[in-house]
Amino acid sequence: xxxxxxxxxxxxxxxxxxxxxxxxxxxxxxxxxxFTNYEFMYDYRKAETAFDRLHxxxxxxxxxRSVYFVFHGPVQKAVGFIKPMMPGVDLPAESEYxxxxxxxxxxxxxxxxxxxxxxxxxxxxxxxxxxxxxxxxEKAERLKLDILKxxxxxxxxxxxxxxxxxxxxxxxxxxxxMRSLQEFIRDMYQVPSLLERVLEEMTAGLLAAxxxxxxxxxxxxxxxxxxxLTGRLISKSLFERFVWPFLKETVLQLLAAGITPVxxxxxxxxxxxxxxxxxPAGRVAIELDGATDIFQAHRLLSGHACxxxxxxAPLLTIGTPQQIRDYCQTLxxxxxxxxxFILGSGCHIPLQAKHENVDAFFQALQ
Amino acid sequence: xxxxxxxxxxxxxxxxxxxxxxxxxxxxxRGVSPLDIIDGVRQGMERVGALYEQExxxxxxxxxxxxxxxxxxxxxxxxxxxxxxxxxxxxxxTVAGDIHDIGKNLTAGLLMAKxxxxxxxxxxxxxxxxxxALQETGAKVLGLSGLLTSSYDVMRQTIKAVAGGGLRDSxxxxxxxxxxxxxxRYVGADYCAADCAGGIEVCRQILNAAGKRPYTEKAAGVx
Numbered sequence: 001x002x003x004x005x006x007x008x009x010x011x012x013x014x015x016x017x018x019x020x021x022x023x024x025x026x027x028x029x030x031x032x033x034x035f036t037n038y039e040f041m042y043d044y045r046k047a048e049t050a051f052d053r054l055h056x057x058x059x060x061x062x063x064x065r066s067v068y069f070v071f072h073g074p075v076q077k078a079v080g081f082i083k084p085m086m087p088g089v090d091l092p093a094e095s096e097y098x099x100x101x102x103x104x105x106x107x108x109x110x111x112x113x114x115x116x117x118x119x120x121x122x123x124x125x126x127x128x129x130x131x132x133x134x135x136x137x138e139k140a141e142r143l144k145l146d147i148l149k150x151x152x153x154x155x156x157x158x159x160x161x162x163x164x165x166x167x168x169x170x171x172x173x174x175x176x177x178m179r180s181l182q183e184f185i186r187d188m189y190q191v192p193s194l195l196e197r198v199l200e201e202m203t204a205g206l207l208a209a210x211x212x213x214x215x216x217x218x219x220x221x222x223x224x225x226x227x228x229l230t231g232r233l234i235s236k237s238l239f240e241r242f243v244w245p246f247l248k249e250t251v252l253q254l255l256a257a258g259i260t261p262v263x264x265x266x267x268x269x270x271x272x273x274x275x276x277x278x279x280p281a282g283r284v285a286i287e288l289d290g291a292t293d294i295f296q297a298h299r300l301l302s303g304h305a306c307x308x309x310x311x312x313a314p315l316l317t318i319g320t321p322q323q324i325r326d327y328c329q330t331l332x333x334x335x336x337x338x339x340x341f342i343l344g345s346g347c348h349i350p351l352q353a354k355h356e357n358v359d360a361f362f363q364a365l366q
Numbered sequence: 367x368x369x370x371x372x373x374x375x376x377x378x379x380x381x382x383x384x385x386x387x388x389x390x391x392x393x394x395x396r397g398v399s400p401l402d403i404i405d406g407v408r409q410g411m412e413r414v415g416a417l418y419e420q421e422x423x424x425x426x427x428x429x430x431x432x433x434x435x436x437x438x439x440x441x442x443x444x445x446x447x448x449x450x451x452x453x454x455x456x457x458x459x460t461v462a463g464d465i466h467d468i469g470k471n472l473t474a475g476l477l478m479a480k481x482x483x484x485x486x487x488x489x490x491x492x493x494x495x496x497x498x499a500l501q502e503t504g505a506k507v508l509g510l511s512g513l514l515t516s517s518y519d520v521m522r523q524t525i526k527a528v529a530g531g532g533l534r535d536s537x538x539x540x541x542x543x544x545x546x547x548x549x550x551r552y553v554g555a556d557y558c559a560a561d562c563a564g565g566i567e568v569c570r571q572i573l574n575a576a577g578k579r580p581y582t583e584k585a586a587g588v589x
Contacts, residue, residue, distance in 0.1 A: 085465065096514055098465050181468055185426050186433055189381060232561060234426040313544060317515040318552045350515040 003062035003161035011221075011260060011306045013282045013340040019332060021365050022063035022163060022308055024348040026071065027096060028358065029054045031351055037095060038088025042073040044147055048154050055158050058362040064155035065163045065308075065344065067223060069148035071097065078132045078140030079122075081169060082177045096351045104129050105178040107191065110198045118205025125178065148217055163262060165219025168210040170226045171202035171246050181228065188238055195242065203246050211257045221260040221285075224250060231271030244275055251279055260284065262308070266347060267291050273300045281305070282340075290314075290346030298335045307335060310346040311361055316353040321360035328364030370398075371406045378410020379417070381430045383437060386410075390441050400442050407438050411479050418563065425563050429472055435479040456569055457499045458509035459487035460543075461520040466513035469542055473509065473565040482569065493520070493527035500533050507572050509565065510555070512543045521553040538572045540565060 001009065001017045009016045030040025033050035040047050047068055055061055069075065076084045076097070083100040087093050105125065113121035126137055148165075155162040169177075175198065176184035187195045210222050229243045247263075254261045261284050263276075268291040276286065281304045288294050290312025297307055311327060319327075328343065335341040343365060349358060370393055377385040386407070393403050414431040417423040458474050460467050467489050474486040485499050500508060508528065510521045521541055528534050539555040542565050550558040557572075559565035 095463065096516065098514070100465065101468060182429060182433060182472070185429050186383075188426070189430055190383065233424060235424045238424075238426065313515050314518075314546055314549050318518055318548060352515045 003159065007063050007161045007163070007342070010340060010342050011282075011285045013303065013306060015339055019336050019365060020063050020161075020342045021060050021344075021362070022065040022342050023061065023311075023345040023358075023361060024065045024067070025051070025054065025061075025345070026066070026068055026348050027351040028349040028353050031094075032355060032358070036088065036093040037097075037351060038073075038086075038093035041071070041087055041097060044068075044072060044150070047072075048150070051154070052158065055160065058366075059159070060362055060365045062160055063163055063342065064151070064158075064160040066151055066155075067164065067167055069144050069151055070167045072144070072147055073097075075140050075144045075147070078130050078136050079126055079144065080130070081174055083129050099177075101177060101180055103180045103183050105175070107187070107194070110191075110194055113198055113201055118202060118208075121202075122205075145213065145216065148213070152217055152219060162219055163221060164223040165217040165259075166210040166213035166222035168206050168222055168224055168250070170224065170243075170250060171199045171206060172229055172243050173225060173227055174206070175199065175202065176228060185234075188234070188242055192241065199242065199246055203249055207250060207253050211254070211259060214257075214259050220258055221262055222254060224254070224261045224263045225266070226263060226269075227266035230267055230269050232268045239272060244272075247275075248278060251284060255280060255283055262287060264347075265289065265292060270296055273297050276301055276305055279305065285342070287344065288346060294331070295334060298338070298341075302335075302338050302340065306340040306342065308342040308344045310344065312346040313348075313350045313353075316345065316357045316361070317350055319354075319357055321354075321356045324357045324360035325364055328361060332364065370396075371402070374403070374406040375410040375413065378407055378431065378434055379413040381414070381427060381434065383430075383434045386434050387437055387441060390438050394441070394443075404438065404442070407435060408479070408481060411435060415480070425561060428476055428563060428566075432472065432475040432479050436475060454483040454485035454499075454503040454505050455573055456482060456507040456509055457485045457487065457496060457503060457505045458511070459491035459496060460489040460511045461517050461524060462490055462492045463520055464512045464514050464517045464543075465489045466511070466543065469513075469562050469565075470509070470511040472562040473511075473542065473559075473569075476562060476566050477569060480566070480570075482573065493524040496524050497527045497531045497533070500528065500537060501531065506537055507569055508537050508539045509569070510539065510541045510553075512541070512545075515544065517543065518549055518553055521549075521555065525554045540568050540572075 006016045006020050010020050027037050027040055029050035030037060033053050035046050073086050085091050085098045085100060087095045087097060126132055152162045214222050226247060231239060251261045263284060264287040266289045270293045285306040285308055288297060288309035290310045294310045370389060374389045377389060390403055411431050414423060418428055456477060458470060460470050474484045477484050485503050487495055487499055510524055512521060525539055528537055540557045540559055541555045542559040545558045557568045559568055
């Protein structure tokens, strides 16, 4: 099987010749190649050099699961969902980038979005938060797409499949970042109808943009980010009003457009896993970050959705190679024996991961 | 007055922020003591906490209650905002190199709403600053937060600094953020909190317990 065939087969719950290998590797690759994180985040050519070198070491890495195009320094600084602090600019050059969450949007902005539309809302937001001009916004959006296309091309040249032809974060999560989690919670209690209308409008806008992006890149799969607003934090009634309908709508609209959603679940979704049975079988992939019980997910969703995961950041940072090998073997044994499993990291491999642990991750599939 | 106080307690329990604000203003205008008003709000907060323990309320409800408490404090005359003699029992902050503060802020806010004195040192706090705060306040609980994996080494250094300052045996260390039992062992903390509700619960247990309980997996660990 080619990596693309293997990936598509795994997502559609078919039998693969081997388990696909899809770690989410960003800054770690740069550190491994000897670059500062500033160099990695701001110099795309160095990022590609880093990816090339790591792939040469571990050709078993057959699925490029990259969101670099979204988090590239100049892109984040102009059109990021939230204000970033970047290495070499706001932080020491070796640091991980971080997000500054504050109340950057108020309820007045909700009305602006409903009146002026999604595009106008985002432009105004980016100008306010990132202090950029229309020209800089357009340049950053072009750069983002150019980098994505280059990433796809370079991954193909390495013989890898590329997972995401676009990137979307669900409207409730985007808004909770822009509004701040506390204010978003306040809105769920105090202005529920207004919030629903805003989420509907934002979902439609985000969907149109990501579908256009996937068509432009030719990769019929997109990253669908979801985090925080899970059963650990909010009640079932809030989840069913403010999260699930927008997740389901996003997935169904993407499928209708011929695009496979790769749903990236950060934080603990264990209490909400059963909802995913409402999605069409064999049509979506679900990425877990180590916080959700992946074995429970497998028990519930085996034969329904492909699972990608979930060697977590703490284990990669402070664990031992033996612990990594043991965990990967458990995943391969428990989840890999059935169809629909892709071995991956839980979210991205952290900048500080031990090299020998990353080696052990790859070696688990060799 | 008693009726208004009862309505206040109920409004807090029902998380009705606007009604709470109205009742607080009305009580102040009628000359009710700010401390009595705050006590009424705290009674409502206790009910919210009880509903959370019964699994009828969620963390979001705790957060909403904390927001209401902050709103009430903002309405109060400045002198009433700090309860006299409320000594910090918990020192808390996000460790050096990390600026993530949502979970830490929520935990600090909820603890304060429960009447627990908290010295919140903010973000990017060095080991020495944590040690200084513990020495100045005499607090018996240290909360270290971090969402980056680079925070683990800084948490470890901070706990070593606390030990170097001769306070390790008298201070219980709780970690929160991107943490689990492996991280707890690595950094040498006593407890780790999976979320802000867990952080509050472990602080409550520590502050209610007499003396220091050493970490054991069964007794403490992840809450």
